[in-house]
Amino acid sequence: MLKFDEKKQLDSINGALALRSEINAIVDSLCEQGYNNLCWLGIGGTYASCLQAVVHMKEKTSMEVFAENAAEYCLTGNKRIGPKTIVVISSVTGSTAEVVEGVKKAQADGAIVIGFVDVESSALAKLVDYEVAYPANEQLKFFMLADRFMAKAGEFPDYETYYAEMDQYLAKALVAVEKEADAFGKAFAQAHKDDSMHYFVGTGNQWGATYSYAMCYWEEQHWIPTKSIQSAEFFHGMFEIIERDTPVTVFVGEDSQRMLSERVAAFLPRICNNYTIIDSKNYALEGISPRYRGSISHLVLQMVTRRIDAYIEKFNCHPMEIRRYYRQMIY
């Protein structure tokens, strides 16, 4: 299978899950100190993950939780961020200027910052108040942190059962999805590698992933134009430009907003003959209880899109690591 190393992938997910005791020690100590609210701060792909964490928490929590775009926060500020605010950030390189500035501003405003900075030696990793260094698995790390805060607030009574299941089954279940989705990914890439435009629709804890898949993968890494739209918003204007041959992909997850994507999926066949539905429900996820599938739907769909990416890269002879502009010039 192209660009697939089963052992590496299993180790990557299991290694992320193993961060839980480290994450919990941080959360537990912050809960003892007390806090007012929780801000997920990011930009681009990390901002998208922040949106996912916020929707995930909204399912259960009565805490004040919000996402902030780092660049916008640096200019407009946010008076809700102050002492007793916990800010969470993630950065692969530790060198994203807006996030570095955002962390400095949040700290100046009195907030405590938890960082998932992959490069432990970066200045950003040293700047944050609490640092957890581990590569990739951003959403999983965010959700583990979110879940611990909710467990400590008494809002996630089956937290231990949930994570016992994840520790035992998640990595294998996700790797199985990737294998199962390989043929689909290849066929999809073949059909859409030359699209002049592709529409991606999603919602719920899947929306941030839909937004960043369109922007950070197709636009940034495959150089294929896209538009991403929230499932509910699809019906409020955007759908007027969908015609028979417009390429549209709907991500259907299993969280509380599933119905909104199902509505798009049910409507599309009437007006379009070039649509694809990618539904997390079609994957077995052995060992994962039905009631927990909604919280990991975005990871399931990510395994499917990894397969698409591997084949688009190959068919288009366009290595995903090349950039025209990003970090190639001063702007």
Next chain:
Amino acid sequence: MLKFDEKKQLDSINGALALRSEINAIVDSLCEQGYNNLCWLGIGGTYASCLQAVVHMKEKTSMEVFAENAAEYCLTGNKRIGPKTIVVISSVTGSTAEVVEGVKKAQADGAIVIGFVDVESSALAKLVDYEVAYPANEQLKFFMLADRFMAKAGEFPDYETYYAEMDQYLAKALVAVEKEADAFGKAFAQAHKDDSMHYFVGTGNQWGATYSYAMCYWEEQHWIPTKSIQSAEFFHGMFEIIERDTPVTVFVGEDSQRMLSERVAAFLPRICNNYTIIDSKNYALEGISPRYRGSISHLVLQMVTRRIDAYIEKFNCHPMEIRRYYRQMIY
């Protein structure tokens, strides 16, 4: 001038401004009763206006203020919405299903709902706890309400000065923009009426307007595909697909996030030869103090886009009131 009735436009804006005593009576009475937080609830175009109100308030307020998509709220809920929450909605027809359901849910959750429902006889207008009926001017109505809450909280000390200026000069200043922008609007429409795709970039209190202009005007009413992107996000992936001939329009406002759009405007000429900068700073706005221009930049730019719309409709022989799908079928 095409589709332009100066007196009607002046009356429309001045009539909206005259709602202030009615709006203030509602806000003042709610402030006396006390409240915890403020939720702007909408979908599609009204959701976009909610985003604008939230950014506008963030400039000054320490209140908890957030936007909710009505369809998402109906499914996921939001435990921050409860007794002592004030929910604000807007609806032209009063018949948007998601908003009707959202209002019912918010009230069931204990919240007080203020509605700007244009059709006073609609069931939605009767459902809300406080109703203000007046056509169009959605953002102006939202901002007047927001400003009164902030004034009552002591966060807008020059509230009276600001509105004395608006009452005296805003309508005339905006109408002047529309006249001034007519030739530009015509030339822009001529140049872009056949675009297969158009990119719109904006930020700050202008972002919601950028999103809805792309979706609710070009896609829904002109049937021209678009993508809208926040100015800061532009550099985090999307810009990789911009080439010499890609049509890109940047809206530059004068609020706290102006710099983010200026950055896009400064970068574009290096990679693109088909871009347009629409900057509110280029319009005189007679009588409006420099420090107040940022709060009305989105209205200035709306006057410019009205001119574009008038000519695209004419050149494309595509009446803006026709729809392929929206409210034409069951979905």
